[in-house]
Amino acid sequence: MAKVGINLIPGEEKASFEVIDLARRIKFYASILVIAFLVTLMACFVVFFRVNSHLNNLLQKISLTEAKIKSYQSPETDLVIVKDRLTQAGKILKKQERKIEVLNKIKAVAPPQVIFETIESGEKGGLLITVSSSNLLALHQFIKDISDPEFAKDFRFAQISSVSRSETGIYSFIFECAF
Amino acid sequence: MRKVEIIKIRWRLFVIPLLTIFFTVVSVFLVLIPRVKMILQLNSQVRESEKRLGRLTAKAADLEGLDAVALKERRDFSLRVVPQTKNVMEFVTLFSNLAQNSQVYLSSLEVSPGDISTQSGIVTSPEGLEILPFEVIVEGTRERILDFISQVEKSIPLMSVRLFKIAEGGGAARAQLRAESYVAPLPKNLGKIDSPLVKLSQEDEEVFKLLENFKTYEVGWTSTPASFSGRTDPFSF
Numbered sequence: 001m002a003k004v005g006i007n008l009i010p011g012e013e014k015a016s017f018e019v020i021d022l023a024r025r026i027k028f029y030a031s032i033l034v035i036a037f038l039v040t041l042m043a044c045f046v047v048f049f050r051v052n053s054h055l056n057n058l059l060q061k062i063s064l065t066e067a068k069i070k071s072y073q074s075p076e077t078d079l080v081i082v083k084d085r086l087t088q089a090g091k092i093l094k095k096q097e098r099k100i101e102v103l104n105k106i107k108a109v110a111p112p113q114v115i116f117e118t119i120e121s122g123e124k125g126g127l128l129i130t131v132s133s134s135n136l137l138a139l140h141q142f143i144k145d146i147s148d149p150e151f152a153k154d155f156r157f158a159q160i161s162s163v164s165r166s167e168t169g170i171y172s173f174i175f176e177c178a179f
Numbered sequence: 180m181r182k183v184e185i186i187k188i189r190w191r192l193f194v195i196p197l198l199t200i201f202f203t204v205v206s207v208f209l210v211l212i213p214r215v216k217m218i219l220q221l222n223s224q225v226r227e228s229e230k231r232l233g234r235l236t237a238k239a240a241d242l243e244g245l246d247a248v249a250l251k252e253r254r255d256f257s258l259r260v261v262p263q264t265k266n267v268m269e270f271v272t273l274f275s276n277l278a279q280n281s282q283v284y285l286s287s288l289e290v291s292p293g294d295i296s297t298q299s300g301i302v303t304s305p306e307g308l309e310i311l312p313f314e315v316i317v318e319g320t321r322e323r324i325l326d327f328i329s330q331v332e333k334s335i336p337l338m339s340v341r342l343f344k345i346a347e348g349g350g351a352a353r354a355q356l357r358a359e360s361y362v363a364p365l366p367k368n369l370g371k372i373d374s375p376l377v378k379l380s381q382e383d384e385e386v387f388k389l390l391e392n393f394k395t396y397e398v399g400w401t402s403t404p405a406s407f408s409g410r411t412d413p414f415s416f
Binding site for chain 1 (some may be wrong): 401
């Protein structure tokens, strides 16, 4: 059998109970909020002090290590200088090596009658060689050899200019190449 | 009158919890959030400090393993290979000795050091270093001259031959040589605590070994004994 609920509280009193109930609920949520806030704040303080002390500990270790590194400043400076100078020297030697390689390559195809009068290194890794000979045939052979595509493949460019003959019968030309 | 009393009672019931909620929310913004931000900031500082400590510890360990005496010797040698100042007399000594060793006659030696400080150098080499140019004229047999030329590029301080002009006549040869030596200031990041420790590569070691075989002469040192005569004080008459 269904129960029949009969509210005997007068209408005015009923409204006041609802208000009190709402007030209680708000009070409850406010308490929860305050407790949650305080717990979080406490947790924050604990974490803050722990992290802060860890950081101080780290900073102390860093300053100790810095002092240790400072005591080795002289060998470190020496090492930096050595490294710098060896790097510079390495670059210079590499360029010299390349220049000698190219010169040897040119020299290898030059007949004995051919003379390199002037050898000049250019600013951007090029070579300018004044070649001369009284033997036209030897000079012709040399020009033929250095004009060969197989020979010139290692150069960025290779060109011959100022071919001339002097009063004394010496033939000469300028061979310019970049590598 | 009764209604006013009821409103007063109801207001009292609500005001305390609502004020509590209000002040708690305000405190979250004024106290809690800045505190959390501070913790996050501290945390990132801790992470950075841990990384830095790791780097510094590794660097300190590497530094401990260095041989300070050997390094000092290497530094002195390296600073002779590419010096930081233009020591003209060192090159004069070098060319004189090389000529004597190669048995050629050094008929002319011209050096134009210009500004002797490396800080305001004007002329630079293709390698980006400041240069000290030389003009040398040597006489001798072709073979001796070629030997002299090859020795120039195998000497310390390092030099490069930029121009070589040879003229032959009557069994003798005369060669004009334009060479340049290099000068560079000291590196700028010397001994900074946080900079990583440089390490010599295999290539650097090979270069060092190669340079050790190069010829070097002390200033004033000559292959043959020098004789002194005349005035010794340039200011006395």
